[in-house]
Amino acid sequence: MKRLMNILKSCLVLLILTNGLKLTAQDATKIDPEHYKVAVDNEKVRVLRINYKPGEESKMHSHPEGVAVFLTDYKANMTGEDGKAMEMAGNAGDVVWVGPSKHQPKNIGNKPFEVIQIEMKNKPMAAGKKSLHLFELPEGVSEKQLNDFLKEMNQAISDEGYPGAGYHLYKITEKDDKYKYFMEGVWPDSETYDKIHNSASWKAMADKGKDMIEKIQANELYMKAEKVK
Structure with a gap:
């Protein structure tokens, strides 16, 4: 039950941070290659391997919608475009759906954490x-x-x-x-x-x-x- 609540809390935090954002930030792998590496890239998905040591912080960047798979326990601050930070924490094995996002993560835990993020490419866009x-x-x-x-x-x-x-x-x-x-x-x-x-x-x-x-x-x-x- 505790693990389920952590996953739900993480989902809620990510939804709040991504709600209504206009994605103008740069690609994470271009602006912060130290923490974001491309593992797979094809016409349908891009898969990122993400690593943060304790205390490390990224730069503001964006992601399309997709799935985050946490390989380790994690505790992080997620700063949104408005400058407000929200804390999220969970366990190794958590799988979280994330909407299009713009954020600046920081590892506030005392251990490194590692994430696999699967970014979707095949969602049709309603052209205005x-x-x-x-x-x-x-x-x-x-x-x-x-x-x-x-x-x-x-x-x-x-x-x-x-x-x-x-x-x-x-x-x-x-x-x-x-x-x-x-x-x-x-x-x-x-x-x-x-x-x-x-x-x-x-x-x-x-x-x-x-x-x-x-x-x-x-x-x-x-x-x-x-x-x-």
């Missing part, structure tokens, strides 16, 4: 805003080159705390004398669209692909659309 691009590939730009660039761009967007947002490239299968490709930008809402496009990582990636994108934009059909509520 889309950008639509119809175009033909310009001379000097290949399908693979563009698709690889969009994957890098999407990773930068995910690292900003917005997994699911980003760009998708399609090849038009019906005969069309003008357009051969369709690119879709998917965004949660207009506010998030603006935040992503004003972020340093998005601007850096956009600058990296500037020449290629400008060639595409010269002859594309471009539209923005918002979901009808």
Whole structure:
């Protein structure tokens, strides 16, 4: 019963810390590689191995929804975006579902603790805003080159705390004398669209692909659309 109460308390703390947060913090593995290591990374999940020694503290970072598996007993302070810290504690073997979160953990126990965190990638996002691009590939730009660039761009967007947002490239299968490709930008809402496009990582990636994108934009059909509520 005591262990069950600890798990429930941990779930409650994590839900409070993640409720209503706008995820703009950086990827934990990029901002704090000392404590966060990638064990598995594929199209469906990313699995992190997390280690903290007594007294060690991270930097503010974000995670998508997923599952935390505690390999050791733990006692930690979880500081949210508002600066308020809440204590959570439990035992080795605890398995906790966590929503999208932005936090800064600190080990306040007298022993190291270790966690396996499984981050989900396959949750469909309800897009409130889309950008639509119809175009033909310009001379000097290949399908693979563009698709690889969009994957890098999407990773930068995910690292900003917005997994699911980003760009998708399609090849038009019906005969069309003008357009051969369709690119879709998917965004949660207009506010998030603006935040992503004003972020340093998005601007850096956009600058990296500037020449290629400008060639595409010269002859594309471009539209923005918002979901009808």
